[in-house]
Amino acid sequence: MISLEKIKKVYKHRPILVQQEPITIQKGVNCVIGLNGMGKTTLLKILLGIIEPEEGNIRYENRSIAESLKKIGVMFDQAFFYPDLTGLENLQYYNAFQEEPIAHENLIELAKEWGVPLDKIKVKDYSLGMKKRLTVAFSQLSNPDFWFLDEPFNGIDSEGKQQLINKIKTEKAENKTILLISHDFNVNIKLADHLFIVHNRSMYYLKDFPMHANNLVYSSAYISLENNKGLPDTFVSKLLSYDETDSGLEITYLKRNESEIIEWFLKEKIMVKNAEDNMLAIDQLVKYMEELS
Amino acid sequence: MLxxxxxxxYRKKSIYILSIIPFIGVCFWIFERYQNASELSQLSLDSDIAGAGETIENLLLALRPEWIFSQAMGEVFSTIYLFPFVIIGVIWVYDDLNHGILTHVATVHQNRFRYFMIKIFSLSLFFLMTVFLYFFVLATTSFFLPDTLKSEWPQIFSLWNLRAFCIFTFVLLFWSIVGMTITYLSQSAVVGSGILMFYLLFERVFTTVTAYSFQSELLMKMNEYLPWANMNSLIMYASQIKTETSQGFFSSVDPIMFEMTTYMEGMLIPMPIVKPLYVLMIFSVLYSFVFGSVFWMTFQYRIKHS
Structure with a gap:
């Protein structure tokens, strides 16, 4: 668990992140969501001690950030490696500097696990996906108890993405604390145990997200109605929105209404196309959390 | 960690290339010395030219085992052949800035000073090895000179040369740290090496020009303690400028620093000066502390803004 108390970060005399209520980041997968430029990466850097907030305190299971660094693994959204070294050499380099370096054999195992080439290819010749894999391997160097991932799925191939999702699930099963910053709402919805929202300079934390998912997740689907048959009013009242498009009638509905809507589809023998889950807009999520508190 | x-x-080819460039200056210096000695030895003793008619052994004194290292390196350090060495310092750290390495470093260990010191320590070792390489090559060269007696060979390991070795390594490290600091401040390798090279030339020209043009004792006093003047004076010591042998003073290195000591028809005349060694050491420690501290602060700053 990570406790955050009254964090305040100011940039050029302007507050960019202000925490109102104390937040305890729970074990499991914590999905951090927020619009671009709202301070998600700043939050990550504050949690790592790279940036010091003007006010507030962060404790990792009652330990300071410095004391906990050896238990933290981080995967940044960019690959910060020496371009003239190979992937394995970069891992060796950082391993030498970490507080508890791992054995060379374990390093090779780690590289193999994440598909980091063991040959002489230098990092400057790596593809984006290979760099991502190397970044994941770097984040796992210390077998961390706190694993922070910043946009881990950007640029990674589907196989790598699945491997990463599986790893997140494994780490979660081992009772570790995972902080996942991602714009991939589908993944967030599937993995999130808790929700951490950064919006309009404020931070909000929703514990046990699955319990609230029915109110916060909506599905969108395309349906085709025969003979311009209209939607019954009782059905419309269950929807968030509906709109005529080239692909058919696009409807959106909250998860909590899903069973009734599917029942109606089945009854009316309506074909559903491209149904997908998504999260409510940030404003609505924040409003929900404020109402809860 | 080292x-x-x-x-x-090991993978930075530019560092090897830059380390070797000053060899060109060393080779020219040896060649010039040898050629001058050959020509002067053939002139008659009556000639007005200094050294004319001297024996070639005397004229090649600077290339003897006892002197060659300090004299040749003094030449390198007093000319633009110093620049490749200081650029090495900039290259040593620029990748850390350019590729976001500091961001990762900040997450792998709580003690960032450890990483910072490893950079300086590894660079110190590199310069020690480089200066030793120059020492080895120059010593070997002196052994091939005509009439070099075997009894002269142990003189290469004199205390003079040990002192010169330490001073040259220190001066390289000092200017490299200054280059690193400017690189960190500006976040640019070009600006880092450019400003440093400009400064090294500027202070040199400024000191000379102001010595002759302004006749200001206060300005001259200040000039004596500026960073380049201080390091250049150390090089003078390393180059044994104060040593006079039975053959007379032969150092090829001109201090270029001046003090107003003589009056001539009411005018102050600038005279070359080298400050006492203990003063130079005090100022070296002071400057090292200042630049080392600024470097450490900019290192921390760059991590925070990485």
Missing amino acids: KAEWLRI
Whole structure:
């Protein structure tokens, strides 16, 4: 668990992140969501001690950030490696500097696990996906108890993405604390145990997200109605929105209404196309959390 | 950790190339000395030219085992052949800035000073090895000179040369740290090396020009303690400028620093000066502390803004 108390970060005399209520980041997968430029990466850097907030305190299971660094693994959204070294050499380099370096054999195992080439290819010749894999391997160097991932799925191939999702699930099963910053709402919805929202300079934390998912997740689907048959009013009242498009009638509905809507589809023998889950807009999520508190 | 740092440096070809460039200056210096000695030895003793008619052994004194290292390196350090060495310092750290390495470093260990010191320590070792390489090559060269007696060979390991070795290594490290600091401040390798090279030339020209043009004792006093003047004076010591042998003073290195000591028809005349060694050491420690501290602060700043 990570406790955050009254964090305040100011940039050029302007507050960019202000925490109102104390937040305890729970074990499991914590999905951090927020619009671009709202301070998600700043939050990550504050949690790592790279940036010091003007006010507030962060404790990792009652330990300071410095004391906990050896238990933290981080995967940044960019690959910060020496371009003239190979992937394995970069891992060796950082391993030498970490507080508890791992054995060379374990390093090779780690590289193999994440598909980091063991040959002489230098990092400057790596593809984006290979760099991502190397970044994941770097984040796992210390077998961390706190694993922070910043946009881990950007640029990674589907196989790598699945491997990463599986790893997140494994780490979660081992009772570790995972902080996942991602714009991939589908993944967030599937993995999130808790929700951490950064919006309009404020931070909000929703514990046990699955319990609230029915109110916060909506599905969108395309349906085709025969003979311009209209939607019954009782059905419309269950929807968030509906709109005529080239692909058919696009409807959106909250998860909590899903069973009734599917029942109606089945009854009316309506074909559903491209149904997908998504999260409510940030404003609505924040409003929900404020109402809860 | 040092091993990891070597692993990184091992792949930096530019560092090897830059280390070798000053050899060109050394070779020219040896060639020029040898050629001058050959020509002067053939002139008659009556000639007005200094050294004319001297024996070639005397004229080649600067290339003897006892002198060659300090004299040749003094030449390198007093000319633009110093620049490749200081650029090495900039290259040593620029990758850390350019590729976001500091961001990762900040997450792998709570003690960032450890990483910072490894950079300086590894660079110190590199300069020690480089200066030793120059020492080895120059010593070997002196053994091939005509009429070099075997009894002269142990003189290469004199205390003079040991002192010169330490001073040259220190001066390289000092200017490299200054270059690193400017690189960190500006976040640019070009600006880092450019400003440093400009400064080294500027202070040199400024000191000389102001000595002759302004006749200001206060300005001259200040000039004596500026960083380049201080390091240049150390090089003078390393080059044994104060040593006079039975053959007379032969140092090829001109201090270029001046003090107003003589009046001539009411005018102050600038005279070359080298400050006492203890003063130079005090100022060296002071400057090292200042630049080392600024470097450390900019290192921390760059991590925070990485």
